[in-house]
């Protein structure tokens with residue numbers, strides 16, 4: 874699955890949203906066609922996903938920064 878910038882201009886697929894889609898979500902046949910959505914809806918999805926799934930990568934850069942700071946002191 875991948876999210877890419879849309880090549881063709883189409884309307885956002887989200888219900889009630891009339892923006893022009895900027896991104897498409899390709900599932901390679903899992904759903905009938907690519908899901909197209911705008912920047913606003915991408916943000917909304919990201920926030921919704923963030924509520925149930927915390928990105929694992931988030932904690933490591935902070936730890937790394939702390940370690941680097943100690944070394945510099």
Ligand SMILES: [Zn+2]
Nearest residue numbers: 885890911914
């Ligand atoms: Zn939208």
